[in-house]
Structure formats: structure tokens, C-alpha cells
Amino acid sequence: MHREQVLSFLIILLLVGSIVVGVLYTPAPAPSLRTARPSFPVKEEGNIAIIEIYGPIQIEQPAPFRFTPQGSDYVVSKLRELSNIKTVKAVILRINSPGGTVAAVQEIYQEIERLKKQGIKVVASLGDIATSGAYYIASACDVIVADPGTLTGSIGVIIPLMNFQGLMQKLGIKAESIKSGKYKDIGSSSKEMTPEEREILQKLVDNAYQQFLSAVKKGRGNKVKGKWENIADGRIFTGEQAYKLGLVDYLGNLEEAKTIAKDLAGIKGEPVFIRERKGWQRLFELREDALFNWKYYLKKDPLPYYLPLFRQP
Amino acid sequence: MSFLESFYNLFFHPLFLLKQERKPFTLSLFISLLSAFSLGFSLSYISPTLYILFSILLFLYLLLILFFSSSFYHFISEIFKGKGRPGNLLNSFLLSLFPLCLLPSFNILSRSFQFTGLQGIISPIIFFWIIFLQIYIIKNNYGLESGTAVFVYFIPFLVLIAMGILFFLFSLSIFTILIGKNLPFFLNLIQ
Numbered sequence: 001m002h003r004e005q006v007l008s009f010l011i012i013l014l015l016v017g018s019i020v021v022g023v024l025y026t027p028a029p030a031p032s033l034r035t036a037r038p039s040f041p042v043k044e045e046g047n048i049a050i051i052e053i054y055g056p057i058q059i060e061q062p063a064p065f066r067f068t069p070q071g072s073d074y075v076v077s078k079l080r081e082l083s084n085i086k087t088v089k090a091v092i093l094r095i096n097s098p099g100g101t102v103a104a105v106q107e108i109y110q111e112i113e114r115l116k117k118q119g120i121k122v123v124a125s126l127g128d129i130a131t132s133g134a135y136y137i138a139s140a141c142d143v144i145v146a147d148p149g150t151l152t153g154s155i156g157v158i159i160p161l162m163n164f165q166g167l168m169q170k171l172g173i174k175a176e177s178i179k180s181g182k183y184k185d186i187g188s189s190s191k192e193m194t195p196e197e198r199e200i201l202q203k204l205v206d207n208a209y210q211q212f213l214s215a216v217k218k219g220r221g222n223k224v225k226g227k228w229e230n231i232a233d234g235r236i237f238t239g240e241q242a243y244k245l246g247l248v249d250y251l252g253n254l255e256e257a258k259t260i261a262k263d264l265a266g267i268k269g270e271p272v273f274i275r276e277r278k279g280w281q282r283l284f285e286l287r288e289d290a291l292f293n294w295k296y297y298l299k300k301d302p303l304p305y306y307l308p309l310f311r312q313p
Numbered sequence: 314m315s316f317l318e319s320f321y322n323l324f325f326h327p328l329f330l331l332k333q334e335r336k337p338f339t340l341s342l343f344i345s346l347l348s349a350f351s352l353g354f355s356l357s358y359i360s361p362t363l364y365i366l367f368s369i370l371l372f373l374y375l376l377l378i379l380f381f382s383s384s385f386y387h388f389i390s391e392i393f394k395g396k397g398r399p400g401n402l403l404n405s406f407l408l409s410l411f412p413l414c415l416l417p418s419f420n421i422l423s424r425s426f427q428f429t430g431l432q433g434i435i436s437p438i439i440f441f442w443i444i445f446l447q448i449y450i451i452k453n454n455y456g457l458e459s460g461t462a463v464f465v466y467f468i469p470f471l472v473l474i475a476m477g478i479l480f481f482l483f484s485l486s487i488f489t490i491l492i493g494k495n496l497p498f499f500l501n502l503i504q
Contacts, residue, residue, distance in 0.1 A: 004321040011324060018417035019350050022357035023364065 048090045048261050048271045049082050051075060057100025057108070057133050072104035078276060079111040083118050088274075089265035090121040092257050093141060099132030102157065102208050109215060112140040121264040125257035126150045126248070131236055135247070136212055139219035142264060145257040146239035146248040153242060155216055156234035157208040159201060164189045220247065316340055323411055331405050331450055341407035345379075346372050348413035354420050379406045382469070386451055389465050395455025402454050409446040412439040 053075055060071030082088050093112075099105070112122050124130075124138035126146035131154035138144050138152075146152060168175065168190060175190035186197045193201075213232050224231065224246040231245055242248040250260060262271045314322070314333070319340050322330040330336065349372035356364040383406055387399040416439065423431035444466070452462035 002318075005315075005317040008317040008320040008324075012320065014418060015347060015351075015414045018421055019347075019354065019357070021421060022354050022417055023361045 047085070047088045048092060048258065048265065048267070048273050049088050050092045050094055050273060050275050051078055051082075052094045052096075052275075053108070053134070053137065054094075054096050057097055057104050057137070059101065059104045059107070072100070072107050075108050076111045079108070079115055083111075083115050083120065088120060089267055089271075090123065090261040091115060092254070092261050093122065093124045093137065094127065094254060094257075095124055095130045095134050095138055096127030097131075097134035098129055099134050099136075099154065101133070102211070105133035105136045106211070106215075108137050109140045112137065116140075116142065121261060123257050123261040123264065125254045126152055126239065127254075132156065136215060139216040141219070143250065143257075143260055144248045145250045145252050145260060146242060147253060148238065148240040148243075148251050150239035150242075150248075151236055152239060153231070153237040153247060154234055155212060155232040157205045157212060158234075159187065159205060161187050161193075162189050163192065165191055223249070316343075323408060327408075327411070327446065328449060331408065331446065332453055334401065336401075336404050336408065338404055341404050344411050344414065345375050345407045348410040349375055351413045351416040354417045375410070376407075379403060382406070385469060386465060389468050390451060390455040390457060393455075393457060393461050393465060395457045395461075395465075397454040397456070402450065405450040405454065406447060409443055409450060412442045412446075415439065 057072055057075075059073060079091070082091055115122055121143075122141040124141040124144045126134075126138060126144065127150065129151045130138055130146070131152055135152050135155060175188075177185045177188070179185055183197060183200060185191070186200060187193070213228065216232065217228065226245050231247065237245065237247065239248060239251060243251050250256060252260075258271075258273060265271075314335075314337070316337050316339060319330060319337050323340070323344070350368040352371055353364055353367045356367055380403060383399050383403040387397070387402060390397065416435070419435045420432060448459075448462050448466045451457065451465055452459055455462075455465075457465065
């Protein structure tokens with residue numbers, strides 16, 4: 001055999017061999033950095049994640065043509081994902097919301113509690129508005145930062161109902177309902193509410209309010225100056241008023257919140273602030289990663305992680 | 314020239330091999346199959362089954378696209394008074410994909426050393442290498458001047474861009490007509 005032929009044979013072996021290695025060896029679960037890659041561009045150490053909670057908070061139904069997940073499920077899943085990343089030391093919740101449904105808010109509250117138990121510091125940064133359910137969420141955080149003009153508070157529960165009976169009578173519309181129980185059409189807008197129905201709904205609201213209040217007390221109990229009856233009666237406060245009452249820890253913007261989160265998490269040096277990558281950004285993940293993290297990859301130990309024998313997660 | 318000799322020349326003297334009138338078609342098929350498996354290599358880390366399926370489809374797609382592009386380039390080259398065999402062009406085009414075969418090796422290297430930046434550096438080099446080879450093939454196969462060969466190579470892309478612009482202008486004109494006819498409706502919408 002000529003030298004050329006031997007060399008060709010070896011090259012073919014190398015090229016085909018590389019492909020066979022790829023097929024045979026599915027990589028072991030990646031090091032801590034890689035587990036998070038799907039949606040957070042985490043760096044080597046000292047990460048502070050920023051999660052945005054904008055608009056009314058509710059458990060949203062999946063809708064067609066929606067490219068990004070919304071609602072409390074989305075926030076919960078992101079918080080859960082962050083709790084699994086060891087290099088994330090703090091999370092900033094950027095809140096700009098008038099509130100939301102009780103269950104949705106409670107789901108996020110629970111997840112924040114879980115994060116805190118894992119030693120991750122959580123800071124709430126309030127924007128234009130963070131009332132009712134939004135403040136419920138903020139109260140679970142270690143620190144609340146608000147602008148002086150932020151509208152917050154509104155600790156309470158409400159069921160907004162309307163009665164169109166008079167209008168319908170004028171229009172000659174008569175609503176009828178066949179029901180299995182006498183309270184099945186409770187809160188209907190086409191009839192007058194009975195005292196019993198009012199009592200049932202009031203108890204419902206009171207119960208939800210007690211849940212709200214105890215959650216806020218748990219989070220802010222020892223920080224609040226003043227009587228809860230005067231604070232948690234549904235009134236709203238500006239950030240400045242809330243600060244004086246102890247509903248808010250600091251006055252400042254998001255940048256202030258970042259500094260506070262850094263100090264709270266005890267990060268020495270410059271922290272890395274990460275936000276979730278949107279779908280289209282993930283398309284360019286490899287390039288971006290290669291461009292901005294090349295120093296990290298150079299520093300890493302050279303054990304081939306694609307060989308499961310060498311590296312355990 | 315035997316299969317292995319041609320393979321050697323393809324890697325160490327590619328321009329020499331591409332200049333040859335006769336090249337083994339089995340080598341071209343082998344190279345294009347290997348290229349297809351190399352292109353989707355990152356998929357192998359996610360799901361081997363998906364990777365194999367994808368690569369086979371990609372191989373068929375590559376054959377098809379190179380078949381049509383060879384006939385298109387043959388047509389354009391003849392307009393520029395070039396003389397050559399379209400079969401040879403297709404054969405050479407398939408061989409010109411050989412730099413792609415290096416991708417898996419670089420991929421494994423970059424993963425071994427946790428340096429995905431290597432992949433980012435190598436990919437564009439391979440991309441431009443293939444473009445260079447294909448321009449060389451057109452030049453050599455049809456005896457064109459270098460400048461003409463470059464122009465011929467980029468004509469399909471220029472046509473695509475021109476078509477895109479025309480389509481945009483066409484859509485814009487339709488949209489303008491629609492707005493003109495339904496102006497009151499649009500005004501209401503704004504209010």
C-alpha cells in the first residue's frame with residue numbers, strides 16, 4: 001500500500017470515527033453551568049437573575065400563536081429553574097402589576113419561599129405599581145425596593161360584581177336559570193343578591209383576606225411600623241408612604257435593587273446579571289456563548305464531559 | 314485514479330483533484346453522505362435516532378439542491394460563453410463539500426477542551442472554504458475568468474435578493490391600495 005492510501009484510510013477512519021463517537025456517546029448531564037443553558041445565560045459564578053412580573057397575575061390558559069409562556073406558571077417554572085442553578089446567588093423580581101388572582105399569586109409566593117429556603121436571596125423591585133397580589137408576592141421577598149412614587153399596598157381581596165337587573169328590566173330581558181342548588185347562581189348579575197348569598201361571599205372574601213394577611217405578616221411582620229388594621233384595609237400607598245410604614249425596605253430603582261441583591265448575596269466582585277433568553281435568542285446560543293464565554297471555556301478543565309465515564313453530574 | 318488516491322488528493326491537493334476531468338462518483342457520493350452526517354453532528358448529542366434520520370434527509374436534500382444548482386450554474390455559465398460538462402460540475406460540487414467532514418472532529422475537540430469558541434471560529438472558515446472551492450470549480454469547468462466565475466456564483470443569490478425586494482414592493486403596493494380603499498375604517502381603528 002502506498003503512503004497516500006494509508007493516510008487516506010486513516011483520515012476516513014478519523015472522520016467516520018468522530019461521527020460514531022457522536023452517536024454512541026450521548027453526553028452526561030452537564031456541569032452546573034450547562035444545566036441552565038436552555039433559558040438563562042448563567043456565567044461561572046455570582047449570578048443574579050432578574051425575572052419580570054408585568055401585568056395582571058393569573059394562571060393563563062395556553063393560547064395559540066403565543067411564542068412565549070405567560071402568567072404565573074411561567075414565573076413559577078423560571079423560579080424553579082433558577083433554584084436548580086448553583087451559581088445563582090440572588091433573584092430580583094421586577095414587579096409592575098396591579099395584582100391578580102389569589103391562587104396564581106400564592107403559587108408564586110410558594111416558589112419564592114422555596115428559593116429562600118435554598119439560600120437564594122430574593123429582592124423585589126417595584127415599578128409603577130405593585131398593589132394587592134403583586135405586593136403579596138413582594139412580601140415573600142427578603143427585601144422590597146420601591147420608587148418613591150410607586151403605587152403599592154391595597155392589601156385586601158375583592159370580588160367585583162355588577163347587577164344589571166334594572167337595565168335588563170328596562171330592555172325587557174328576563175334572565176332565568178335552572179340550578180341544582182340554591183347558591184349555584186351566586187353572584188349572578190341578573191338578580192338581586194340575597195343576604196345569605198352576601199354572607200357566603202363575604203366569608204369567602206374574609207378567608208382569602210386572612211390568607212393574604214397572614215402571608216404578608218409572615219414576610220413583613222417585624223418590619224411593619226403601625227397597626228395592621230390601618231395598613232391592611234385595602235388602601236394604597238405611595239412608595240414613600242410604604243417606606244415610612246415599613247411595607248418597603250428601601251427607596252430606589254432597579255439599579256439600587258441590583259446593588260442591594262449583590263450585598264445581600266455576599267457576592268464579591270462584579271456580579272453577573274442574567275435575564276431569561278427569549279426563544280429567538282436561543283437560536284444564536286452557540287455563537288453568543290462562544291463569543292462571550294470563550295475565556296471560561298479556556299479555563300475549564302479539559303476532561304471530555306461527553307464521555308460519561310469521566311464526569312459525573 | 315483509485316478511490317483512496319482521489320480521497321488523498323481531495324484533502325491534500327483539492328485544486329489538483331477538482332481540475333481532473335474524471336473523478337470517481339463513488340467518492341463524491343461518499344463525501345456528500347459524510348458531509349450530511351457532519352452537518353447535523355450537534356444533534357447526535359441530543360438524540361442519535363433523530364440525528365441519523367436528519368442526516369439521511371439532509372443527504373437527499375444536498376443531492377437534490379446540488380443537482381438543481383449545477384444545472385442552473387451550467388445555464389448561466391453558457392450565457393457567459395463558458396463551455397463545460399454539467400455532470401462534471403455536479404461531481405465537483407459534491408466533492409467541494411469535503412471541508413464539512415471536518416466539523417465532527419472539531420466539535421469533539423472543542424467539547425473535550427470545553428472551548429465551544431473553536432466551533433465558532435472553524436465554522437465560518439469552512440463556509441468560506443467551500444465557497445472558494447465552488448467558485449474555483451465553476452471557473453475551471455467552464456474556462457471562465459476569475460471575476461466572471463465569482464459573478465456567476467453569486468447570481469442566484471442576487472436573483473433571490475431582487476425577488477425579495479420585488480415581493481416586498483408588491484406587498485407594499487397592495488397594502489397601500491387596501492388602505493386607500495378602506496381609509497374610513499383605518500381612521501376608526503386609530504381613534
